[in-house]
Amino acid sequence: MKQVRVIETEDQLETIAARLSELGHPTRLAIYKHLVKSGIKGVAVGDIQKEIGIPGSTLSHHIAKMVKVNLIKQVRESRTLYCLPQYDALLEVVNFLQDECCVNSGC
Amino acid sequence: MKQVRVIETEDQLETIAARLSELGHPTRLAIYKHLVKSGIKGVAVGDIQKEIGIPGSTLSHHIAKMVKVNLIKQVRESRTLYCLPQYDALLEVVNFLQDECCVNSGC
DNA sequence: ATTATATTTCTAGTATTATCGAAATGTCAA
DNA sequence: TTGACATTTCGATAATACTAGAAATATAAT
Numbered sequence: 002m003k004q005v006r007v008i009e010t011e012d013q014l015e016t017i018a019a020r021l022s023e024l025g026h027p028t029r030l031a032i033y034k035h036l037v038k039s040g041i042k043g044v045a046v047g048d049i050q051k052e053i054g055i056p057g058s059t060l061s062h063h064i065a066k067m068v069k070v071n072l073i074k075q076v077r078e079s080r081t082l083y084c085l086p087q088y089d090a091l092l093e094v095v096n097f098l099q100d101e102c103c104v105n106s107g108c
Numbered sequence: 109m110k111q112v113r114v115i116e117t118e119d120q121l122e123t124i125a126a127r128l129s130e131l132g133h134p135t136r137l138a139i140y141k142h143l144v145k146s147g148i149k150g151v152a153v154g155d156i157q158k159e160i161g162i163p164g165s166t167l168s169h170h171i172a173k174m175v176k177v178n179l180i181k182q183v184r185e186s187r188t189l190y191c192l193p194q195y196d197a198l199l200e201v202v203n204f205l206q207d208e209c210c211v212n213s214g215c
Numbered sequence: 216a217t218t219a220t221a222t223t224t225c226t227a228g229t230a231t232t233a234t235c236g237a238a239a240t241g242t243c244a245a
Numbered sequence: 246t247t248g249a250c251a252t253t254t255c256g257a258t259a260a261t262a263c264t265a266g267a268a269a270t271a272t273a274a275t
Contacts, residue, residue, distance in 0.1 A: 014141070018134045024205075025129025026263090027122055034121070037208040046222060056265050061223055063263090080221050080272050095205050098131075098198060101144045133233090153252060163235050168253055170233090187242050187251050 017097045019070045020090060028055065029063045033072065036086040043076070043083035124204045127177045127197060135162065136170045140179065143193040150183070150190035 024030055035052050036044055044052075050060050064084060067073040071090040075082050131137055142159050143151055151159075157167050171191060174180040178197040183190050 018137045022132025025132045027125045
């Protein structure tokens with residue numbers, strides 16, 4: 002009964018492609034990795050900046066792109082903005098690739 | 109003893125990012141999906157073209173990008189070039205995302 | 216009210232990517 | 246060895262993305 006329903010709309014592929022595209026940038030992938038490793042409470046933008054070491058405007062731009070495709074959510078706590086990885090969105094991506102992958106490879 | 113060794117080099121992230129970036133384009137993702145669905149014998153470039161419906165030069169360009177990051181291998185059989193999805197490369201990508209994802213989400 | 220902190224938005228220069236027609240390449244068949 | 250077929254490479258244009266300084270916004274503390 003562990004049945005996953007797969008709804009294949011035209012823009013399912015577009016959505017997945019958009020997320021893959023955003024993850025497909027070294028800086029953004031590093032940011033995302035850092036977020037995931039850091040746990041469910043999220044990481045402040047400023048702390049990401051300390052970790053990654055790029056100008057604030059550039060960082061903000063990269064984060065915004067991931068927010069737009071729902072890979073990250075941002076919540077404000079007073080002056081600090083926390084970035085939270087959205088596991089459900091990532092999981093959709095992984096599932097898509099896995100469905101693709103495992104049809105014939107047996108992996 | 110089902111232990112997966114994770115070797116984290118600097119350019120592991122770069123490699124994964126490059127593959128994600130190539131998959132992160134609607135046309136290329138559609139091509140890759142078609143390849144995987146079509147099985148281990150591969151698909152001729154011409155047949156991909158019939159399926160996807162874009163000019164040959166554009167298609168060739170997209171395929172070349174995926175070949176460059178080892179997502180696809182091409183083998184020639186007389187006049188026909190077959191494209192074969194490289195499951196191991198895709199699996200590396202999926203594993204990377206899954207390692208990331210599952211640390212804290214419990215997915 | 217003023218200042219400091221955290222982060223974004225604006226703006227603009229540079230770089231990379233996408234697209235596709237035309238020409239070139241490799242392969243087979245007659 | 247000419248012609249047809251399958252696909253790539255070339256070349257040029259258009260579109261998109263990356264980067265980062267400077268200005269703007271939002272919040273808190275004094």
